[in-house]
Amino acid sequence: MKILIAYAKCELEIKRSRFLVEAFPVEEQSDARDLLKAQKRKYADATHVVHAFVLGKGAEILGCSDDGEPSGTAGKPALNVLKNSNVTNIFVSITRWFGGTLLGTGGLVKAYGDSVKRILEKASTGDLIETVEVEFSCSYADYEFLSRRFQEYSFEVMNTNFMEHVLVAGKLDANQKEEFAKFIFESTKGKTKLFTDSIRAE
Numbered sequence: 001m002k003i004l005i006a007y008a009k010c011e012l013e014i015k016r017s018r019f020l021v022e023a024f025p026v027e028e029q030s031d032a033r034d035l036l037k038a039q040k041r042k043y044a045d046a047t048h049v050v051h052a053f054v055l056g057k058g059a060e061i062l063g064c065s066d067d068g069e070p071s072g073t074a075g076k077p078a079l080n081v082l083k084n085s086n087v088t089n090i091f092v093s094i095t096r097w098f099g100g101t102l103l104g105t106g107g108l109v110k111a112y113g114d115s116v117k118r119i120l121e122k123a124s125t126g127d128l129i130e131t132v133e134v135e136f137s138c139s140y141a142d143y144e145f146l147s148r149r150f151q152e153y154s155f156e157v158m159n160t161n162f163m164e165h166v167l168v169a170g171k172l173d174a175n176q177k178e179e180f181a182k183f184i185f186e187s188t189k190g191k192t193k194l195f196t197d198s199i200r201a202e
Contacts, residue, residue: 003127004023004123015103017111039093052082077113080113081116094112
């Protein structure tokens with residue numbers, strides 16, 4: 001499974017109708033809702049702002065809308081292309097300015113499906129990696145030693161609090177969690193254990 005890693009856009013013109021296609025990386029359904037609202041505000045002069053999105057490590061969270069196009073002719077064909085693309089965590093909006101010529105049901109289905117195919121050809125994608133957020137507390141002396149080896153485990157520090165002890169919060173690949181936990185435990189002679197907060201796909 002792949003994820004979208006950067007914003008992308010392209011334009012198509014079909015029988016004088018202009019289609020602006022934009023793809024955005026998203027992680028939550030709330031991101032998709034916020035993007036849709038922003039797109040509708042930004043393109044208030046457009047005839048339609050159709051959208052489709054796919055989320056989750058198994059592409060299990062889906063959504064779309066026709067935004068006034070005949071039912072099933074816009075959002076659904078856009079979503080079908082996304083579902084078959086092996087790309088997740090992606091929100092696509094297709095903004096249409098009507099050019100005066102009706103495309104018909106079949107023409108609309110093709111136009112919106114082709115729009116998503118075109119943006120996927122341009123989009124930058126990367127491998128989906130499941131990460132886990134962890135935290136641990138250790139002595140200053142242990143922190144000095146441990147921090148020199150964080151990079152070996154691709155451990156990304158998100159926050160560090162220096163108080164009586166050092167509280168470290170960060171994230172790493174989920175498949176490295178057990179090895180990292182063992183390293184922390186053994187390096188501190190059993191004094192430090194990892195606390196897992198959440199696992200997410202990135």
